[in-house]
Amino acid sequence: MDSTQICLAQRPVGEPDASTFTTHIQPLPDLQDGQVALAIRYLSLDPYMRGRLSAAKSYADPVEIGAVMVGGTVGEVVESRFEGLAPGDVVLSYSGWQSAAIAEGSQVRKLDPSLAPVTTALGVLGMPGFTAYAGLLEIGRPQEGETVVVAAATGPVGSAVGQIARIKGARAVGIAGGPDKVRALTEQFGFDAAVDHRAPDFVDQLKAATPDGIDVYFENVGGHVFDGVRRQLNNRARMPVCGLVANYNLTSQPVGPDQLAGFLGQVLTKSLTVRGFIQDEFTRSHGRDFVRDMGAWLADGRVRYLEDIVEGLENAPAAFAGMLRGDNFGKLVIKV
Ligand SMILES: NC(=O)c1ccc[n+]([C@@H]2O[C@H](COP(=O)([O-])OP(=O)(O)OC[C@H]3O[C@@H](n4cnc5c(N)ncnc54)[C@H](OP(=O)(O)O)[C@@H]3O)[C@@H](O)[C@H]2O)c1
Structure with missing residues (x-):
């Protein structure tokens, strides 16, 4: 062959x-x-x-x-x-x-x-779905009534994060690029609110969509989305750092003021948890639960995929x- x-x-x-x-x-x-x-x-x-x-x-x-x-x-x-x-x-x-x-x-x-x-097996029931499940539940730990924000939200990781957040009783706010994707977030995936990161008023839209601030920011993209989100983080917010796709093709450091000192100040004074992960570290601890839960949520329609x-x-x-x-x-x- x-x-x-x-x-x-x-x-x-x-x-x-x-x-x-x-x-x-x-x-x-x-x-x-x-x-x-x-x-x-x-x-x-x-x-x-x-x-x-x-x-x-x-x-x-x-x-x-x-x-x-x-x-x-x-x-x-x-x-x-x-x-x-x-x-x-x-x-x-x-x-x-x-x-x-x-x-x-x-x-x-x-x-x-x-x-x-x-x-x-390549998406919602596979590696991306597992990434969302383990990263959100183990690091993000959303509580009932809290606000969870995720970007790249129509993708396999982001869409699962938002839907699992809602299953756990949290409010899910999705960030995506362009009006069609933003519409899909509320209409197809059941997010409570959705925001377009390509819109000139992105930061204002985000503030309006998160009136109680942000308790969990599931970081998929970095870049200008992170800059907008971080100002809305609440005390003791959790930030699973899953991916930084906005940076993957960069050939040099982004231009603009260095925001690291400001962010570390926030980490300190707001007692933020910022924790990076690669999904396979959770295979042993969360693999079986993922297969059971995601299989059930897919079967009863609580989780959808695109x-x-x-x-x-x-x-x-x-x-x-x-x-x-x-x-x-x-x-x-x-x-x-
Ligand atoms: N840590 C781990 O173990 C692990 C495992 C799997 C995936 N990941 C990470 O999870 C993230 C999502 O993965 P996925 O498979 O679900 O991908 P995906 O959402 O299907 O594709 C990437 C999406 O990123 C968004 N994007 C690209 N450039 C952007 C920018 N400059 N600003 C904002 N958004 C931008 C685009 O969505 P919009 O058009 O909506 O902006 C694009 O569709 C990636 O960062 C990936 O590396 C990590």
Whole structure:
């Protein structure tokens, strides 16, 4: 079997573009005992992949030049030398940006397509949904009647944060880019209020939407959104720092006054909790509860999700670059 593979051609400076990636067609090696051959059906595109394009030291190794881009995938078993998996089974694997792959049978998870659409294993029932669940409940700890604010709020992490906050009795305020996304927050996801960070009066809109201040700010973006939010934080507010997507393509420090001293002053005088996390630190402590709770919330309609499915592996590079600008509307998935 041949695999069409999208590989890293060179490390981007700023936004990734057409020169960042290159495509090869590669025959797969022979199948060994314990392995399965997969036809990849869906590829997840996620903001963390921007970090893998950079050689800067981080919590995970960079993708090497010439290597297949990494990523979560849903694939169909076409040949198996692993007991317990047979052709036709659908599995979650980490096979990257390619059309076919060999995987260790022990490293993939069989999915049940009758329980939920298999793409949800890449979104609301997968890593992004888990990130929202663990980060909000363990660090944010929303209490009944409190106000929870999250940006990138129509994305898989943000939409789950807002909906879980409401399930816990908090008031959810979402921040998103543009009127269509803002409308979806209240109409489709049930947020109590929604604010457009692209609007010139963003900060005024945010103040109006948070009359009692902010008790939990789930930080997904940084940048000008953080500047607006931080002035509204209440005493003893919690801030799970999940992502800073506004910074991922920066090539130099943002211009403007240094706000660090002012923010640290707030951390001190308002007794703020600011805690960064990478989701897998919570797998052991929250993994089972997540599967139970999110499965139930999805089944009874208390949690909804939105997917943005782009057809064709060849469109992954452009879709990925677009996501970092906010072009995606919901969980971005490539239908390979
Ligand atoms: N810590 C962890 O373990 C972990 C795990 C998963 C994800 N994350 C992080 O969680 C965040 C959300 O991930 P996701 O998968 O749900 O992504 P996503 O929301 O589907 O996509 C990113 C969104 O970020 C928003 N954005 C981009 N540039 C922005 C800017 N300058 N200012 C404000 N918003 C901007 C855009 O939405 P708008 O158009 O609405 O602005 C864009 O759609 C990311 O920062 C990601 O890195 C962290």
